[in-house]
Amino acid sequence: xxxxxxxxxxxxxxxxxxxxxxxxxxxxxxxxxxxxxxxxxxxxxxxxxxxxxxxxxxxxxxxxxxxxxxxxxxxxxxxxxxxxxxxxxxxxxxxxxxxxxxxxxxxxxxxxxxxxxxxxxxxxxxxxxxxxxxxxxxxxxxxxxxxxxxxxxxxxxxxxxxxxxxxxxxxxxxxxxxxxxxxxxxxxxxxxxxxxxxxxxxxxxxxxxxxxxxxxxxxxxxxxxxxxxxxxxxxxxxxxxxxxxxxxxxxxxxxxxxxxxxxxxxxxxxxxxxxxxxxxxxxxxxxxxxxxxxxxxxxxxxxxxxxxxxxxxxxxxxxxxxxxxxxxxxxxxxxxxxxxxxxxxxxxxxxxxxxxxxxxxxxxxxxxxxxxxxxxxxxxxxxxxxxxxxxxxxxxxxxxxxxxxxxxxxxxxxxxxxxxxxxxxxxxxxxxxxxxxxxxxxxxxxxxxxxxxxxxxxxxxxxxxxxxxxxxxxxxxxxxxxxxxxxxxxxxxxxxxxxxxxxxxxxxxxxxxxxxxxxxxxxxxxxxxxxxxxxxxxxxxxxxxxxxxxxx
Amino acid sequence: xxxxxxxxxxxxxxxxxxxxxxxxxxxxxxxxxxxxxxxxxxxxxxxxxxxxxxxxxxxxxxxxxxxxxxxxxxxxxxxxxxxxxxxxxxxxxxxxxxxxxxx
Numbered sequence: 001x002x003x004x005x006x007x008x009x010x011x012x013x014x015x016x017x018x019x020x021x022x023x024x025x026x027x028x029x030x031x032x033x034x035x036x037x038x039x040x041x042x043x044x045x046x047x048x049x050x051x052x053x054x055x056x057x058x059x060x061x062x063x064x065x066x067x068x069x070x071x072x073x074x075x076x077x078x079x080x081x082x083x084x085x086x087x088x089x090x091x092x093x094x095x096x097x098x099x100x101x102x103x104x105x106x107x108x109x110x111x112x113x114x115x116x117x118x119x120x121x122x123x124x125x126x127x128x129x130x131x132x133x134x135x136x137x138x139x140x141x142x143x144x145x146x147x148x149x150x151x152x153x154x155x156x157x158x159x160x161x162x163x164x165x166x167x168x169x170x171x172x173x174x175x176x177x178x179x180x181x182x183x184x185x186x187x188x189x190x191x192x193x194x195x196x197x198x199x200x201x202x203x204x205x206x207x208x209x210x211x212x213x214x215x216x217x218x219x220x221x222x223x224x225x226x227x228x229x230x231x232x233x234x235x236x237x238x239x240x241x242x243x244x245x246x247x248x249x250x251x252x253x254x255x256x257x258x259x260x261x262x263x264x265x266x267x268x269x270x271x272x273x274x275x276x277x278x279x280x281x282x283x284x285x286x287x288x289x290x291x292x293x294x295x296x297x298x299x300x301x302x303x304x305x306x307x308x309x310x311x312x313x314x315x316x317x318x319x320x321x322x323x324x325x326x327x328x329x330x331x332x333x334x335x336x337x338x339x340x341x342x343x344x345x346x347x348x349x350x351x352x353x354x355x356x357x358x359x360x361x362x363x364x365x366x367x368x369x370x371x372x373x374x375x376x377x378x379x380x381x382x383x384x385x386x387x388x389x390x391x392x393x394x395x396x397x398x399x400x401x402x403x404x405x406x407x408x409x410x411x412x413x414x415x416x417x418x419x420x421x422x423x424x425x426x427x428x429x430x431x432x433x434x435x436x437x438x439x440x441x442x443x444x445x446x447x448x449x450x451x452x453x454x455x456x457x458x459x460x461x462x463x464x465x466x467x468x469x470x471x472x473x474x475x476x477x478x479x480x481x482x483x484x485x486x487x488x489x490x491x492x493x494x495x496x497x498x499x500x501x502x503x504x505x506x507x508x509x510x511x512x513x514x515x516x517x518x519x520x521x522x523x524x525x526x527x528x529x530x531x532x533x534x535x536x537x538x539x540x541x542x543x544x545x546x547x548x549x550x551x552x
Numbered sequence: 553x554x555x556x557x558x559x560x561x562x563x564x565x566x567x568x569x570x571x572x573x574x575x576x577x578x579x580x581x582x583x584x585x586x587x588x589x590x591x592x593x594x595x596x597x598x599x600x601x602x603x604x605x606x607x608x609x610x611x612x613x614x615x616x617x618x619x620x621x622x623x624x625x626x627x628x629x630x631x632x633x634x635x636x637x638x639x640x641x642x643x644x645x646x647x648x649x650x651x652x653x654x655x
Contacts, residue, residue: 111592115623126638241613252604255604256601256616257597257603264598267593271589299635305628306631309627312624313621313624539567540558543561543646543649547646548650
């Protein structure tokens with residue numbers, strides 16, 4: 001039954017090799033001075049987290065352990081892990097930088113993140129836990145045709161995972177570049193290698209532990225930094241805001257809308273990307289299968305919502321602090337609010353100005369661990385998709401053994417790491433909060449409509465779901481690529497083909513309409529069976545296996 | 553076996569009450585929050601002067617920043633309320649359903 005993971009000796013050797021590689025890279029800095037304190041903190045942390053991964057790998061016994069932490073995490077721990085999975089470097093580094101540049105408009109991101117979790121709690125978490133087993137593909141193929149739906153879910157998962165990885169790796173490269181003075185590309189490669197090791201050997205239990213530790217550290221680090229800023233302002237938000245207005249080149253405009261987006265389509269698309277996108281992120285949905293029942297699923301979503309909201313507003317304070325302390329800073333500013341290393345470095349530079357080198361080391365280590373952990377979560381879910389959904393269920397029709405699935409899963413992890421690293425090098429320098437919305441746009445258009453409709457609309461058929469899901473997937477990917485963030489900023493064209501930063505309004509509408517029209521026109525016998533099966537699924541979504549198990 | 557169980561559940565008044573209550577509470581909260589969210593978005597785009605106005609006369613923090621914060625607090629409060637009510641109400645109904653199935 002249980003396929004043991006590779007021998008611990010091999011794991012140990014590889015981890016040791018990874019640790020041995022890091023110091024020479026750091027010392028190879030040459031030209032720019034290396035901050036010894038920061039580097040020491042950083043290495044200590046990486047060693048610590050890898051040790052946890054190794055420890056967890058020894059305890060990973062079966063496929064269920066590997067993917068879903070054995071399905072026995074409590075609500076509080078899972079809530080912290082969810083928040084940890086979600087409070088990425090994009091939230092911390094990216095949004096602090098956005099506040100520094102644009103002020104008010106960063107608020108769209110804060111509200112979006114909070115409300116997206118409210119929607120997950122209210123509409124998704126409980127029913128998903130009651131219905132599912134391992135992944136969200138299991139849920140969307142419950143009453144619809146198994147193989148084509150798994151294929152759709154897998155495509156959606158991979159289309160989301162790649163840009164999500166990319167955003168995190170861009171942040172990692174910037175961070176390592178600033179910390180060690182090494183090349184951006186080298187930094188991205190180091191993180192890619194660490195990430196692959198992490199996921200390959202620890203599985204979900206290890207990433208859950210890393211998420212937990214990281215969530216606590218990130219909250220602590222963010223709180224310290226925000227309070228460092230507030231302490232210099234006599235703990236007055238009003239004084240902080242006034243100082244920010246006085247320092248920022250845009251002056252009062254930072255407290256007014258319009259710093260980033262002026263058209264309603266971009267703003268509404270951004271909001272929709274958060275609302276639908278977060279609830280369509282496979283690695284987030286996967287976390288609801290690590291709790292024993294709907295009650296714990298609900299609890300963990302509520303805890304995550306509270307933590308994420310607190311953290312977001314700390315980041316707003318940090319962003320305002322960055323305006324006050326970093327505008328025209330002799331060492332960190334290239335003039336005005338343009339920072340050395342780009343806007344993603346706002347929180348990092350601020351840490352040094354407010355708390356000195358030790359604090360810089362701590363915040364950098366926390367940010368780096370955050371990236372490593374988030375990237376691992378994404379990669380794990382994408383690797384599970386390739387091995388469990390595509391390989392085991394679509395290609396092998398469910399006739400495959402656990403050992404082979406694990407091998408495929410590891411190969412997929414390595415491949416994803418490679419693709420992510422290459423793309424991150426292309427997207428160097430872009431704000432990571434802005435980049436992190438791109439996968440949300442795709443998730444909101446490809447995964448969310450199908451997931452929502454299969455749980456709530458009796459009329460959805462396989463044909464409808466496939467039409468709507470693929471239409472949403474293709475349209476969102478194409479529109480994102482033709483938009484300003486990819487077409488202009490990454491590919492170097494002069495003007496974007498699509499002027500809107502985010503196309504969710506269109507691509508999500510295409511997906512819902514596709515599902516609806518094609519389902520309504522579907523008159524096949526299979527469609528009638530699928531509609532009839534809705535009632536049984538609805539009952540299951542309300543009354544989970546934990547309630548019914550006692551009855552049978 | 554599963555089909556019999558499902559038919560018994562569908563006939564159960566407790567099941568119907570659970571399903572109706574969960575749907576009503578969840579959709580009510582969701583629609584309220586989304587309506588406020590999109591209202592905030594549109595106000596920011598079309599009435600930037602109004603939302604950019606200082607909250608206190610000659611103050612620094614603007615009306616829009618305050619409203620955004622208030623909306624986040626409301627979302628957390630609603631979520632806490634829903635989770636609490638669900639833990640109390642749904643748990644009672646689930647216990648009843650479990651008893652019915654055992655019979």
